[in-house]
Amino acid sequence: MQRKGAADKVPAQRITAIYPGSFDPITNGHLDLIERGSKIFDELIVAVLRNPEKDPLFSVEERVEMLNEVTQHCANVSVDTFDGLLVDYAVRNRARVILRGVRAISDFENELQMALMNRKLDPNLETVFMMPAVAYTFLSSHLVREVCKLGGDVRSLVPPLVEARLRAKAVSL
Numbered sequence: 001m002q003r004k005g006a007a008d009k010v011p012a013q014r015i016t017a018i019y020p021g022s023f024d025p026i027t028n029g030h031l032d033l034i035e036r037g038s039k040i041f042d043e044l045i046v047a048v049l050r051n052p053e054k055d056p057l058f059s060v061e062e063r064v065e066m067l068n069e070v071t072q073h074c075a076n077v078s079v080d081t082f083d084g085l086l087v088d089y090a091v092r093n094r095a096r097v098i099l100r101g102v103r104a105i106s107d108f109e110n111e112l113q114m115a116l117m118n119r120k121l122d123p124n125l126e127t128v129f130m131m132p133a134v135a136y137t138f139l140s141s142h143l144v145r146e147v148c149k150l151g152g153d154v155r156s157l158v159p160p161l162v163e164a165r166l167r168a169k170a171v172s173l
């Protein structure tokens with residue numbers, strides 16, 4: 001018996017996913033998730049939120065530049081910015097999936113809230129959660145900024161380019 005959906009059935013639909021976030025700055029945990037996502041989705045758009053309310057360390061342009069550099073090896077990954085509702089951005093880009101990373105149970109409550117709100121706003125959009133490598137489960141941009149500001153070593157936490165940019169910022173702060 002032939003399995004439903006197998007062989008000469010309708011061609012599979014291409015799936016575009018959006019990985020939204022602040023990425024201030026991108027960490028090895030983000031990069032790990034981007035690489036995992038790029039393997040299962042046809043196209044992955046890393047979308048940096050333009051958020052005038054936050055006081056970021058890196059400008060949106062700097063973050064986009066760093067993201068572009070460190071994702072060069074992923075052919076199906078592109079980097080963009082968005083403002084307004086994420087669901088509207090997803091519709092404009094014909095994306096069917098929002099990709100988010102969950103590091104620990106503590107992430108889950110907030111992520112669940114966001115996923116359910118996005119589903120309420122657009123029931124056609126699915127949020128897919130992925131776990132980063134265990135080595136990155138404690139890692140966040142916030143902690144990287146803090147450790148770097150206080151003179152700690154962040155070499156194993158962020159890509160080399162980002163570490164250099166962080167050091168340059170720390171010197172000029």
Ligand code: PNS
Binds near residue numbers: 020021049113115117
């Ligand atoms: O890296 P972050 O700061 O955890 O990312 C949060 C982000 C950008 C995914 C979230 O704030 C977002 O989607 N903002 C867009 C505004 C929006 O759509 N809000 C309603 C649904 S939660």
